[in-house]
Amino acid sequence: MDIREIAFEVYQKSLMNSGFDGFENSEISTQDMAFIKRLVMTTLRKQEFLKKVINKYSSKPMPQKMQPTHFLLVVGCAEALYFRTPTYAVVNSYVALAKKIGNKYSGGFINAILRKICTDKENILQAQNVPFFTKTFRQILQKDYTQKQISLIEKYSVQEPPLDITVKKDFEYWATKLNGKLMPNNSIRIQSAGEIAQLPDYNNGEWWVQDMASSMAVKTLKNITGLKVLDLCAAPGGKTAQLINAGANVTALDISEKRLQTMQKNLARLKMQTIKTICADANSFLQECKEKFDIILLDAPCSATGTLRRHPEIVHNRSVKDVEQCVTIQKDILKNIDSCLKKGGTLLYSVCSLAKDEGEKQIINFISTNPQYKIVPITTELFDNKEADSLQEMITEEGFMRCLPCHFAEDGGVDGFFIAKLKKEK
Ligand SMILES: C[S@@+](CC[C@H](N)C(=O)[O-])C[C@H]1O[C@@H](n2cnc3c(N)ncnc32)[C@H](O)[C@@H]1O
Numbered sequence: 001m002d003i004r005e006i007a008f009e010v011y012q013k014s015l016m017n018s019g020f021d022g023f024e025n026s027e028i029s030t031q032d033m034a035f036i037k038r039l040v041m042t043t044l045r046k047q048e049f050l051k052k053v054i055n056k057y058s059s060k061p062m063p064q065k066m067q068p069t070h071f072l073l074v075v076g077c078a079e080a081l082y083f084r085t086p087t088y089a090v091v092n093s094y095v096a097l098a099k100k101i102g103n104k105y106s107g108g109f110i111n112a113i114l115r116k117i118c119t120d121k122e123n124i125l126q127a128q129n130v131p132f133f134t135k136t137f138r139q140i141l142q143k144d145y146t147q148k149q150i151s152l153i154e155k156y157s158v159q160e161p162p163l164d165i166t167v168k169k170d171f172e173y174w175a176t177k178l179n180g181k182l183m184p185n186n187s188i189r190i191q192s193a194g195e196i197a198q199l200p201d202y203n204n205g206e207w208w209v210q211d212m213a214s215s216m217a218v219k220t221l222k223n224i225t226g227l228k229v230l231d232l233c234a235a236p237g238g239k240t241a242q243l244i245n246a247g248a249n250v251t252a253l254d255i256s257e258k259r260l261q262t263m264q265k266n267l268a269r270l271k272m273q274t275i276k277t278i279c280a281d282a283n284s285f286l287q288e289c290k291e292k293f294d295i296i297l298l299d300a301p302c303s304a305t306g307t308l309r310r311h312p313e314i315v316h317n318r319s320v321k322d323v324e325q326c327v328t329i330q331k332d333i334l335k336n337i338d339s340c341l342k343k344g345g346t347l348l349y350s351v352c353s354l355a356k357d358e359g360e361k362q363i364i365n366f367i368s369t370n371p372q373y374k375i376v377p378i379t380t381e382l383f384d385n386k387e388a389d390s391l392q393e394m395i396t397e398e399g400f401m402r403c404l405p406c407h408f409a410e411d412g413g414v415d416g417f418f419i420a421k422l423k424k425e426k
Pocket of ligand 1: 238
């Protein structure tokens with residue numbers, strides 16, 4: 001299959017509500033894979049602008065419900081404007097594809113528009129000032145953030161993020177070896193990392209990829225050696241690996257068999273002991289479980305609106321309604337946790353969402369109906385790093401952690417993320 005056709009298909013799929021969870025094809029070379037990924041990401045990040053450009057050069061505006069030829073044209077327009085592909089190659093490739101996927105007019109339609117766009121490329125690029133966020137997506141943030149905050153979140157969400165790595169130990173040694181920067185939470189940040197499997201010691205399993213924000217949830221737990229931890233919603237296992245690395249006795253549960261398999265593969269590369277793994281719905285498990293745990297980690301299913309830097313498709317397929325659905329799912333799981341948590345135990349809750357209904361407000365509501373739970377304020381000392389004070393901007397008055405894409409902006413930002421640590425009374 002042609003690489004542009006794959007990019008077009010991945011782009012279309014990623015716009016469906018299920019989102020895009022990466023793709024694998026062993027027949028595609030690493031170089032082609034990188035091209036496809038860059039083309040899809042660029043198309044998603046620039047989609048609103050690209051549609052505007054197409055409307056300017058087309059006699060008919062793009063329809064609300066786009067047809068395959070329109071999706072293809074958006075991808076072609078992204079390549080024409082943001083890649084160095086010669087005009088004849090861009091036009092010929094997309095015209096050939098249009099003839100394959102569209103109707104008898106598609107080839108001519110794409111030919112006419114792409115030619116005009118290629119001719120006018122310099123002027124078009126100079127005039128680009130169309131926002132990344134759609135109106136529908138903006139509504140999610142308007143509930144919780146000021147216009148100024150939304151602009152900052154938008155500015156840093158559209159950028160390609162650096163690669164963050166969590167190491168088992170010897171942070172400074174690995175920062176040097178991986179040619180990265182040691183961040184104040186002991187994550188190692190690599191700018192322009194390239195192919196992950198080509199980085200030093202990938203196969204030796206001394207480190208794994210994990211956004212700095214996401215790595216901080218488990219880092220707020222101290223001295224957990226030998227403690228019984230239930231990791232609900234565990235796959236693909238970034239936090240599970242941290243828990244195992246800290247010496248906990250982990251039970252990892254997830255509803256998705258496929259994602260659990262990925263987790264097993266990841267843990268095997270990290271040479272981590274086999275742990276108890278359960279494929280089940282968290283609610284059914286909690287309702288039937290007779291065991292009690294010292295710690296329950298709920299890294300809950302959420303709108304994932306904090307992960308826009310790596311998942312720009314989320315801007316095009318999330319609405320306030322999706323956030324509301326996630327709030328209900330999280331609330332249901334939280335409701336069932338108490339019977340499985342020991343008295344004096346810790347409930348660690350996190351979501352990679354920017355919406356406070358899924359974070360701050362969810363937890364405040366939980367405590368109001370479950371007064372046996374108290375907030376354990378998160379403090380910067382927990383992160384064992386001499387620069388950890390700089391994490392203070394992420395700590396809220398209530399003692400939660402609220403990470404935003406504009407935090408640590410000079411180093412490339414972080415994912416939007418929320419963490420709450422609660423203690424159940426004895
Ligand atoms: C945010 S991801 C977890 C990321 C993981 N904790 C990590 O650090 O790598 C949420 C996970 O919740 C799982 N999930 C969604 N609904 C669930 C349910 N009802 N019960 C259990 N797991 C669920 C999804 O399959 C997904 O793997």
